[in-house]
Amino acid sequence: MSTKSTLSPVPMTGNLPPRVPDVFNDEYRAAMQVVMAEREPMDWIGVHQFLGFHEDREAGAQFVTRRLPETPNHERLVLAHSTQAILTVLCGSLVGVGGTLAVEELTYPTIAKFAKQSGFALVGVKLDDRGIIPDAFEKVCQERKPQALYTLPTLQNPTTSMMSLARREAIVAIAQKYGVKIFEDDIYSLLPERVAPPLASLAPEITYYMLGTAKSVGAGLKAAYLVTPETSDPARLFWPGSGMTYWMIAPANAGVSTVLIRNGGVDRIISAVREETRARQQMVTNALGGISLRTTPECLHVWMEAPHDRSVLDFVADCKRRGAEVGPAATFLLAGGVAPHYVRFGTGKAHDRAELQRGLEAIAGAYFS
Structure with a gap:
């Protein structure tokens, strides 16, 4: 049974750089x-x-x-x-x-x-x-x-x-x-x-x-x-x-x-964004271990395979109910063909690491439900 979050879903459909106010x-x-x-x-x-x-x-x-x-x-x-x-x-x-x-x-x-x-x-x-x-x-x-x-x-x-x-x-x-x-x-x-x-x-x-x-x-x-x-x-x-x-x-x-x-x-800001992105990608690794996904330590987004026994849209909807907005692969398919069984989500738009952690836990909960 899916669990609905009482908080607004964490915005993870975009792939913005994370906030680094102490430097920026x-x-x-x-x-x-x-x-x-x-x-x-x-x-x-x-x-x-x-x-x-x-x-x-x-x-x-x-x-x-x-x-x-x-x-x-x-x-x-x-x-x-x-x-x-x-x-x-x-x-x-x-x-x-x-x-x-x-x-x-x-x-x-x-x-x-x-x-x-x-x-x-x-x-x-x-x-x-x-x-x-x-x-x-x-x-x-x-x-x-x-x-x-x-x-x-x-x-x-x-x-x-x-x-x-x-x-x-x-x-x-x-x-x-x-x-x-x-x-x-x-x-x-x-x-x-x-x-x-x-x-x-x-x-x-x-x-x-x-x-x-x-x-x-x-x-x-x-x-x-x-x-x-x-x-x-x-x-x-x-x-x-x-x-x-x-x-x-x-x-x-x-x-x-x-x-x-x-x-x-600009180099000092980029360096700070790079380090925060790496920290957030480590959170992805910790929260979503065992799930097939592609990213790198300095990437602003994650390309993740949806559960095999569910449609991508059902999985996206479940993520949202639990507290994370993610995007289906079909969003990025512009010239015909068949969309792969994947979703994309960003790590940087979440206001801070605590909010990102909430989003990652929602994704994990939807995946392993």
Whole structure:
């Protein structure tokens, strides 16, 4: 018999970074003070700077070198309020009405909304625990001729797969062979300490590289950086009315992010988020031992197999009754096929470890009932 919790279910369908107020609060306040002291508010707020102010684009170029092998020319940088906003523009401009975007067979659900809005088709590419399967990608390129591939090669959402260097080289070679652009979302890459190099470092001429702060610093900071290929024209792609959305970054967020990048605050926050994520993943291990699941110590989400004798939706509903909201695999299946017998849940949105423990106990109770 299932047990219903008297408290609100712990929100675990999202995969936000955990709160680290002891570090974040002081760093953010200090950075805001620097911004207000060094910038003239009217010059800063009273004008549009669509691609970002010069100093903020330079800071963005510095930020992405945490992953890229060299600092890109800041003229190739675009600042936006999220990778989601960047994707809206890229999909609308480079895939477009009647086009085709290749995606991992399980992926970021909002991509489906972009496809509907912009009138392009999605085609799924098979995955394994090392990410996109090269033969499957080549078959898609031959049969569907996509304009671009959207991929999360590091700690893939939702499956947590990590694309090896050899696999990245194979995917890049296929994209080059068939003239397919790559939209690389590297949003989860700053928490693991050992990660293969980005696809953008292997094929900068075809890769649109995205790195934001939402999954490693704070979801509400709303700062994301796009590095475009050298042959692209960012000003043409990101003109003020593109994508039917306000994609431009708020000047305050850009300024604070720039200060944090330059004074090392962003690294101190990321380090704190990494350590808290590791602690929370250890809680997952302790609470859900014996259950088939995939994650890593620095991953913000867990990919867990549902009980074999129950439907995924029944299991999700039971988790909620007991006090944990988790997401079924079908949420991430955007281009047809059969959803695996899995759920995804995040470890970071719970306000603190005590709340996370309550959620994990609800999941365990539902699984072993």
